[in-house]
Amino acid sequence: MSTAGSDRPYKGTFVEADRNGEYVNLGRNYKVKIEGSLLVLSELRIPLVKVKSAERVGPGAALVFLDGRNVAKLLMLTTNNLFGLSIGRNKHLNEFVDCVNLATERAKAAVSGNELAAAQAAAPADTCHDCGVRGGEPLAFGRVYGFVSITRWTTSPGVYCKAHATKRGVRSLLLTGLLGWWSLVGFLRTSSFIRLNARSLHQHSTLPAPLIKAMTLAAYLPAALVVLLIYEVVAGSS
Numbered sequence: 001m002s003t004a005g006s007d008r009p010y011k012g013t014f015v016e017a018d019r020n021g022e023y024v025n026l027g028r029n030y031k032v033k034i035e036g037s038l039l040v041l042s043e044l045r046i047p048l049v050k051v052k053s054a055e056r057v058g059p060g061a062a063l064v065f066l067d068g069r070n071v072a073k074l075l076m077l078t079t080n081n082l083f084g085l086s087i088g089r090n091k092h093l094n095e096f097v098d099c100v101n102l103a104t105e106r107a108k109a110a111v112s113g114n115e116l117a118a119a120q121a122a123a124p125a126d127t128c129h130d131c132g133v134r135g136g137e138p139l140a141f142g143r144v145y146g147f148v149s150i151t152r153w154t155t156s157p158g159v160y161c162k163a164h165a166t167k168r169g170v171r172s173l174l175l176t177g178l179l180g181w182w183s184l185v186g187f188l189r190t191s192s193f194i195r196l197n198a199r200s201l202h203q204h205s206t207l208p209a210p211l212i213k214a215m216t217l218a219a220y221l222p223a224a225l226v227v228l229l230i231y232e233v234v235a236g237s238s
């Protein structure tokens with residue numbers, strides 16, 4: 001029996017998932033509840049009238065909502081993997097989707113047509129996702145962290161103004177260069193993420209091209225040191 005029809009207050013705990021709804025290592029946790037006309041995901045408080053959809057995707061769920069600037073955001077959730085198992089995952093995710101959809105329907109029915117239209121009006125396509133100014137461009141940045149057997153990577157596609165593209169790009173490029181190389185998977189992925197960040201910075205940022213090139217080169221230096229060290233150890237032992 002679905003609990004969506006009851007008026008029991010909804011509560012659940014979920015973790016971040018990737019775009020296919022798959023569990024990711026070291027993803028962040030969300031304590032989820034419905035509070036009156038708000039959907040609360042930890043510190044994120046979303047008015048239910050701004051929820052566009054909640055649906056199951058693979059072993060997870062996708063929540064699409066409009067943020068404070070009416071920019072559409074996608075949040076992928078799933079349940080925790082305990083010892084590699086996912087007990088009750090389908091039940092918890094179905095309950096989440098049912099409860100959010102029912103509460104959203106009720107919240108939308110409770111406001112006037114004009115209020116709903118204002119809440120749901122999409123922002124212009126060139127609105128910066130970080131600050132709301134116009135003139136942004138669609139870009140993607142990504143980071144890799146690798147340490148021995150653990151590798152984590154994230155990408156943040158979005159529309160960003162030059163200032164925020166620069167801030168995100170420089171941080172992603174340098175952090176990936178510094179922290180990406182230190183696992184096997186990380187070593188294999190880091191190069192493509194460095195190029196992704198450099199490409200986005202060249203496309204839309206406040207930095208001159210030579211500076212972006214210099215930072216890109218610096219991001220490869222740790223890899224060069226690792227390769228030299230391995231060569232030194234191998235050559236030294238023969």
Ligand SMILES: [Zn+2]
Pocket residue numbers: 128129130131132133160161162163164
């Ligand atoms: Zn901005």
